[in-house]
Amino acid sequence: MAVTRQDRPSGWYLAPAVAFFGAFAVLPMVLVVYLSFTSWNGFGFPALSGAENWTRLIEDGRAWDSLWLTLLFMVLTWVVQTPIAMLIGVWAAGHQRNRAVLSSFFFLPLLLSTAAIALLWAAVLDPNFGATQALPFLDGVNFLGNTELVVYTVVWVISWQYIPFHTLLYQAAARQVPQSLYEAATLDGAGRYRQFFTITLPLLKYTVITSTVLMLVGSVTTFDTILILTGGGPGTATRILPLHMYITGFSGFEFGYASAIAVLLLLLGAGLSLAVTSATGFRKMQSQQEGM
Amino acid sequence: MSDRAPLGGDDSTRGAVGVRTAEAPTSPIAPVPEVPERQRRRVWNRRRAHGRPNVLAGVLATVWLALVAVPLYFLVAASFRTRSEYLSDNPLAPPPNPTLENYETVLTGDFPTYLLNTVLVTVATVAIVVGLTLPAGYAVARNAGRAVQRGFSLMLVGLAIPAQAAIIPVYLMITQLHLYDTLLAVILPTAAFAMPVALLVMTNSLRDIPRELYEAQTLDGAGPFQALRHLVLPLAKPAITTVAVFTSLTAWNGFLFPLVLTQSVSTRVLTLGLWDYQGQFGTNVPALLAAVTLSVVPIFILYLVGRRYLLSGLTAGAGK
Numbered sequence: 001m002a003v004t005r006q007d008r009p010s011g012w013y014l015a016p017a018v019a020f021f022g023a024f025a026v027l028p029m030v031l032v033v034y035l036s037f038t039s040w041n042g043f044g045f046p047a048l049s050g051a052e053n054w055t056r057l058i059e060d061g062r063a064w065d066s067l068w069l070t071l072l073f074m075v076l077t078w079v080v081q082t083p084i085a086m087l088i089g090v091w092a093a094g095h096q097r098n099r100a101v102l103s104s105f106f107f108l109p110l111l112l113s114t115a116a117i118a119l120l121w122a123a124v125l126d127p128n129f130g131a132t133q134a135l136p137f138l139d140g141v142n143f144l145g146n147t148e149l150v151v152y153t154v155v156w157v158i159s160w161q162y163i164p165f166h167t168l169l170y171q172a173a174a175r176q177v178p179q180s181l182y183e184a185a186t187l188d189g190a191g192r193y194r195q196f197f198t199i200t201l202p203l204l205k206y207t208v209i210t211s212t213v214l215m216l217v218g219s220v221t222t223f224d225t226i227l228i229l230t231g232g233g234p235g236t237a238t239r240i241l242p243l244h245m246y247i248t249g250f251s252g253f254e255f256g257y258a259s260a261i262a263v264l265l266l267l268l269g270a271g272l273s274l275a276v277t278s279a280t281g282f283r284k285m286q287s288q289q290e291g292m
Numbered sequence: 293m294s295d296r297a298p299l300g301g302d303d304s305t306r307g308a309v310g311v312r313t314a315e316a317p318t319s320p321i322a323p324v325p326e327v328p329e330r331q332r333r334r335v336w337n338r339r340r341a342h343g344r345p346n347v348l349a350g351v352l353a354t355v356w357l358a359l360v361a362v363p364l365y366f367l368v369a370a371s372f373r374t375r376s377e378y379l380s381d382n383p384l385a386p387p388p389n390p391t392l393e394n395y396e397t398v399l400t401g402d403f404p405t406y407l408l409n410t411v412l413v414t415v416a417t418v419a420i421v422v423g424l425t426l427p428a429g430y431a432v433a434r435n436a437g438r439a440v441q442r443g444f445s446l447m448l449v450g451l452a453i454p455a456q457a458a459i460i461p462v463y464l465m466i467t468q469l470h471l472y473d474t475l476l477a478v479i480l481p482t483a484a485f486a487m488p489v490a491l492l493v494m495t496n497s498l499r500d501i502p503r504e505l506y507e508a509q510t511l512d513g514a515g516p517f518q519a520l521r522h523l524v525l526p527l528a529k530p531a532i533t534t535v536a537v538f539t540s541l542t543a544w545n546g547f548l549f550p551l552v553l554t555q556s557v558s559t560r561v562l563t564l565g566l567w568d569y570q571g572q573f574g575t576n577v578p579a580l581l582a583a584v585t586l587s588v589v590p591i592f593i594l595y596l597v598g599r600r601y602l603l604s605g606l607t608a609g610a611g612k
Contacts, residue, residue: 102357
């Protein structure tokens with residue numbers, strides 16, 4: 001018996017979700033482009049000002065510094081997180097009992113909100129009373145006040161927050177690798193490192209892609225951690241693009257210009273994730289996620 | 293099988309080390325006992341060789357454990373110190389006279405208001421997201437029409453949109469709607485930005501419901517709404533849980549929208565409240581850390597009672 005069309009849900013089942021999403025997510029995306037061509041101090045209504053904000057953005061050295069800093073954060077957080085998350089994830093995928101107990105500790109940072117993590121690390125790294133003052137080599141180091149060190153400090157705090165999440169992805173993926181492959185490789189005399197590079201790593205390919213996309217897009221949008229931890233400082237040493245936009249808009253009340261920065265941010269974030277996913281195949285990635 | 297019973301018993305003790313290896317030779321084709329036994333032992337020995345301690349990963353895991361444990365220990369230990377102890381003691385020594393004074397300071401202040409606001413925002417956001425994405429996922433899974441699939445694609449584009457880029461227009465919209473400094477102002481955009489992932493999880497799960505089950509419903513004379521209520525709702529429970537946990541965490545940890553869209557103490561959520569404590573308590577770091585510790589308790593309880601659900605909700609974001 002054929003199922004007639006009336007027995008299936010009509011488009012009205014989807015409409016409320018699309019309308020809601022359209023109103024509070026898609027409409028703002030359209031509006032932000034419009035606002036980037038206006039002058040608005042946050043009160044009253046925006047007035048059109050032509051391409052003024054855009055010519056200003058091109059000449060704004062600080063915006064370009066922020067963009068470079070954002071890209072630097074992107075690279076550094078990827079370089080720090082990926083090897084650690086992958087190795088711990090593969091290790092934690094083993095079925096030994098002690099690993100299960102240990103891995104429940106590994107994931108604890110996941111339970112803290114970004115605000116809690118930033119405040120915790122601000123206290124831990126305090127140059128006078130922080131935990132690092134009790135440790136050899138680290139006492140007296142001003143992690144958040146030193147212009148050169150602060151970038152790495154922020155990268156570390158962000159990594160501390162997100163490594164457990166990426167570890168989870170790698171752990172789930174490593175558990176999917178058929179044990180028989182390792183058995184066959186062992187019979188062929190392949191050692192542990194050879195097995196890792198010839199079996200584990202190729203089979204984790206899609207997880208590497210997923211995790212990379214999330215890290216890249218995540219670091220474009222890192223905002224709360226830096227706002228709480230450093231406020232973008234000292235000076236402008238950690239003022240990445242989203243923070244530059246926030247400060248320009250909500251502290252400087254130049255919402256039109258801040259919107260132009262937001263459009264840049266939108267292009268960067270959306271461009272990155274669309275580029276990586278279309279180059280690698282989003283559907284394929286989805287199927288790899290199953291069973292997680 | 294009966295003639296191999298003693299060997300089988302032997303296997304189960306080994307199974308503790310290499311669970312899966314024992315299964316391979318115990319194939320349905322019952323072989324001559326002696327040969328598979330020897331093979332089995334060999335495979336098992338090789339497996340043991342593979343299971344040799346992985347020094348590099350083991351060391352890394354231990355270092356990571358310390359890097360996770362020490363800050364968290366510092367957090368909890370400091371929250372039980374008095375202010376003067378915090379300034380004079382070794383920060384990594386256990387508190388000599390544990391005190392609850394900091395927790396009292398926090399709990400008698402605005403913390404309960406912040407907590408209540410966060411709970412309200414979280415519950416409302418989850419209700420909106422689940423309430424809208426369950427029927428939406430049902431439509432996407434069961435209606436191949438062009439309009440529905442275009443709507444679905446539109447929402448998937450949302451996966452690539454950074455919420456930061458939206459805050460200025462959202463601020464404009466919320467002030468124009470006269471919702472500024474209300475909890476609803478936080479709830480609406482938070483729910484909207486959680487929706488794409490939620491819809492993706494729902495749709496993937498509802499696509500797995502066998503077509504025959506829908507057809508049986510139709511034969512019973514049920515319309516799409518009855519099918520949604522009596523078939524989809526019960527079968528989608530795991531997906532609903534995942535979506536609810538993912539959305540809860542998003543709303544619970546949300547910072548940006550509350551920061552931009554609220555300002556009073558009466559509408560302040562927990563994450564903003566914690567940040568505010570940093571200024572308010574000034575040098576009273578133990579009280580700040582007590583507040584941070586308290587803010588983790590609800591999620592920690594969720595972790596203890598439903599670790600699996602929590603982790604599924606957390607990784608739902610990987611669909612992004």
